[in-house]
Amino acid sequence: MTNKTLVYSSIVCFLAWVFSVYDYTLFGTLLPPIAEDLGWSTSYATFIVTLINVGIFFVALSVGPLLDRFGRKPSLVITTVGAALSSGLTALAPGAFAAAYMTVVRTFSGLGYAEQAVNATYLNEMYGNRRNRGFIYSLVQGGWPIGVLLGAALTAVLFSSGLIGWRGMFIVATFPAIVISILALKLRESPKWQAMRAARTLETQGRREEAVEFAREYDIDLSHSEESTFKQLFEPDIRRHTIFISLAMFMNWIGIQVFAVLGTTIITEGKGVAFTNAVLVLIVSNAASYIGYLCHGFVGDRIGRRLTIAGGWLISGVAYTLMLFGPDSQAFVFTMYTVGLFFIIGPYAALLFFMGESFPTRVRGTGASLVNAMGPLGAIAGSGLLSLFTGAGLGVVTAAFLSGGLATIASGFLMFGTRDVKDPHQAEVVSQDSTAARVR
Structure with missing residues (x-):
């Protein structure tokens, strides 16, 4: 495996992830003008987003068997094409039956979201046992904040200035994704x-x-290979790992939904920060989260990815708790929010690579996709819990802690229930003896 091949593979995966994130997050960014144009109320628009997230869960889940049965390269091409379709078809939304149309079309963004599971599976096997493989992967996974910032920047330059409408914003994302799909055809399996x-x-x-x-x-490892890949995930040899890492992802996404996606609401209504300053906090914090990817990728190579992920999420939960119950000064809120985002987002560079190396080759794609699919479910639960607590009369600060704060801390502890795999070989040896016994 030459360095030239690895560099090309990494660049294609990075670009595919950036534009998948751009498409995935742009719908939420432009939801207010989309809702206004299509005649949706705020509550109805939120309901549509919930339906879309349910669809995304099932689409993201379906990518796993595709990875394990048909290959990593075809899956990468399909998910990238899916992101292009999601953007292009969104731009063509009709006035009539717009809600049903959007629900179906935006479900395709689940293919773009699943891109990170495909990248984690593919690049884990391409990098092999290289010493700095986690740090190298963090450069690719860092496409998330870059995709978010790209969407925000283009929205400010093209949409807010009136140069193009919301439909044009999705068309902008279509053509790069098509080009990347063509580049992906030249990847090595x-x-x-x-x-x-x-x-x-x-x-x-x-x-x-x-x-x-x-x-x-x-x-x-070939044990249980005659069974479906989903069934293999819950065989005794890796059942505990599958359950704990899936729950950790689910709980952490509750925290991400509360503090990252709904961050402006928490900061403005809970801590009294002006909206313009809250937006500035989000921009700076997302920029800092890219550095968080690199740091956690580097540290994961040194002390192990499981400990890196668990430690980061525990620190994040504590930082958000301090932000909620600490002073209302903007400087303090800004600092604690940035620390929280750094340690809740950054570990995903280690987590995605850990997902790839902790499952056996026979179910690596399915395992990574199952864990990855917990994200949309966590997002739904996060919004639902926050609404439930605020609807029950609790203040925003208390509601954010009970939903997002505790979930973030819990996700860190749940990681300690996973397998402590430090290289891909350890993922394969668990069932070697049982495999030999089955043959005899």
Whole structure:
């Protein structure tokens, strides 16, 4: 695997992720003008977003079997094309039946959201055991804040200035995604998946013992390979890991929804910060979160990704708690919010790579996609809990703590229930003995 191949693969994955994020987050950014143009009330628009998130969950979940059965490269192309379709079709929304149309079309953005699970699976196998593989991957995963900032910047320059409407903003995202899809066709397939496909071919020919020996030569576990990939995730050897990492992702996304997505509401209504200053806080904090990706990617290579993720999320939960119950001064709120975002977003550079290296090759794509799909569900739960607590008469500060603060802290503790995998080999050896026994 030459450095030229790895650099090309990393660049294509980075660009695909940036424009997937641009499409994924742009709908929320432009929701007010979209709702006004289509005649939706605020509550109705929020309801549509909830339906879309449910659709995104199922679409993101479907990418896993695609990764494990048909390959990493085709999955990357399909998810990138999906992001382009999501943007292009959104721009063509009709006036009649707009709600149903948007619900279906924006579900395709789940393919763009699943891009990070595809990247984590593909690049994990491409980087192999390189010492700084986590840090290198953090440069790719850092496309999230860049995609968010790109969407915000283009909205300010093109939409707010009146140069183009909200439909034009989605058209802008379509053409780069198509170009990236073409570039992805030139990617090299993961050698690990190619070896897995060869082993499965031997199995289908009835040459089980030969398949096991071949797979072992390439450090691949074949136990339970005759079962569906989703069922394999809940077999005894990796069931505990699957459950704990999925719950950790779910709980953390509750915190992200409350503090990152609904951050302006928490800061303005809960801490009394002016809206213009709150927007400035979000911009600076998202810029800082990119540095957070790099830092957590680097630290994860040194002390292990599980500890890095858990520690970061615990620090984030404490920082947000201090922000909520501490002084209302803008300087203090600004500092604590930035620290919270740094440590809640940054660990995702380690988490996504950890997802790739902690599941066996046979279910790596499905495992990463299942965990990744917990994000939209966590987002729905976060909005629902915050609304529930505020509707019950609690103040914004208390409601934010009970929903987002406690969930963020819980996500850190849940990570300690996952497997402490520090290299891809450890993910494969769990069931080698049981595999050999099954053959005998």
